[in-house]
Amino acid sequence: MALKLMKGNDALAEAAVRAGCRFFGGYPITPQSEILEYLSKRMPEVGGHFVQSESELAGISMVHGAAAAGFRTMTSSSGPGFSLLQEGISYIASAELPAVIINVQRYGSGLGDIFQAQGDYFQAVKGGGHGDYRMIVYAPASIQENVDFTTLAFDKADEYRNPVLVLSDASIASMMEPVDLPEMHEHDPNKSPHAAKGKGNGPFKRITSTMYYIDDFDTYIKTKYDNMAANEERWEAVQVADAELVLVAYGITSRICKEAVMLAREKGIKLGLIRPITLWPFPAKAFKALPDTVASFMTVELSPMPMIQEDVLLSLDTRKPVHNFLAGMNIPEPIDIVEKAADCIKQTAKGACNG
Amino acid sequence: MVERLIPTALVEDNKFCPGCGHGIINRILAEVLDEMKLTDKAIGSMAVGCACLMVDTFGVDWIQSPHGRAAALATGIKRCRPENPVFTYQGDGDSMSIGFSETMYAAFRNENITAILVNNGIFGMTGGQMAPTSLPGQKTVTSPMGRNTDLTGQPLNIINQMKDLNIGYLARGSVTSIKNINRVKKYIRNAFETQMSGGGYSMVEILSPCPTNWKMMPDKSLEHIDNTVTTYYPLGEYVKKGGDSNE
């Protein structure tokens, strides 16, 4: 097993190629442009196709076409571009086609700015496009996870015939770490059951909203998403067995929270961490399994407004305080997290439980 | 005398309104695909608009695209399946309003696809709103006083936008008479021959009646195209680098 030192975006792109992705359409935007740049070189090397589209709207529609042709396919974007992808994501979900979408989060609404953030949480997990679809959302916290979850995203997209989102961010995108890359996987587009390849002698394919062709569609589609929700939760729990307060954070902030847990334990403060790996489905099961010692929670979020806090509240069976540490545009220091957590533990003991 | 049998792709009665040009265009497109033995291989990228009504009645593999994005979608299909004939079937609102960018960029890239653009000068499916192609003074439900070109621009001539691009084939026809129908069928054939010989982007714009939303009898609709619409949108072949069926 030879490890290779790679940048987050490059590793993610290489993982897509190794998962058998052979069509990429996308548009430049920082901090995800390296994915385009990498694939513009790499796709032709493996006999795949790279198109720099005229916009994200066009890029996702090209991906839609490639998915319908049976290919493993992907697009990536960030912030304003992720908004433009929503139209196509909704259509791809509605046609029940597999595709992988990458959002390398940047800060802010509007144009915002190019540095790391976690402000696209609601748009990612609550369905940014129109209609009532869902998609699995993976939140990698390391370069290795960029590789692993991108690989997994292609498998899950095929398994459920649904778009899958990998929600990265500007820091993971630009960090370098050693990674173990999987073997090259070849995907045969002609074996995809849904693939449009010309009708031949058979019936013609109508790749459109599947609602037109499925009896009792409401039940069908609810069952599909319920199954995804029931079977696809993933999380990592750190030192929760005796924790008094459990931090909740995903992606880049979860790494800092791990350090905060260690630091707190050195000081005798019993912190734990739940790191959601899937943001949808949100790992509610992780919260059901916690010991009684856990008296409160604190989400750590790279945004000025709490977001993940809402899903934590929805996951709790009993009312326990859910505080938050809103780091906004600044990557927090572990010590600051520990101090706020210690404060929250005191407040909870006193019975006060405000944010 | 030649036989005139319903082409194989027309698997069900169409669902268009009485006198709608889409019905004629569907048939000649299906004839061309049959004659070129492409029906079994063709993949269509279907626009949002009255084009949607074809999904169950026109028997080729279809992919429903979002409104306006048919050319981008066709790009994805064609890059992945270069051997298959890939075409878009779109209205004027779809291809020239919301999808102007996708339409133009497919041409600009000289994407090896065929675009069938049905120009009825109106948003048919949604009840007759003004389109970029509506004529000056044309009354529609969103231009009740007649299209005011000072505020809404001149009718959009997509061929003028495309004719200087490096593309394979570009033509405009209409479906108002036997002669015009036979001619536009030849254009569609030329377009697919261009694609199948790797000749790059091909597009046929077809002037088509929408009697329902024009609030005109079908026969008057055909006269209106001949007498008025064609003065804004002249018929003919504009770019021809690919094959020629027999003209």
Next chain:
Amino acid sequence: MSKKDSKKSVLTLHPERCKGCRYCIPTCPKDAISVSEKINQKGYKPVMVDMETCIGCGSCYTICPDYVFEIKEVQ
């Protein structure tokens, strides 16, 4: 040649498909098409063809948006 000459083009009508646009009536060079008084399943008065006058030229086939006409060759 003689074999070909012996073939005849015969029109087949599908009045159930007709939506009553009447494009075919002025297009027929022999004025063989007229409107029937019966109402078809789609709710329109379909066209009908005087088979004695029809020469099987196929003009109606070409103009019809609704696939009402077919021309078949018979021996």
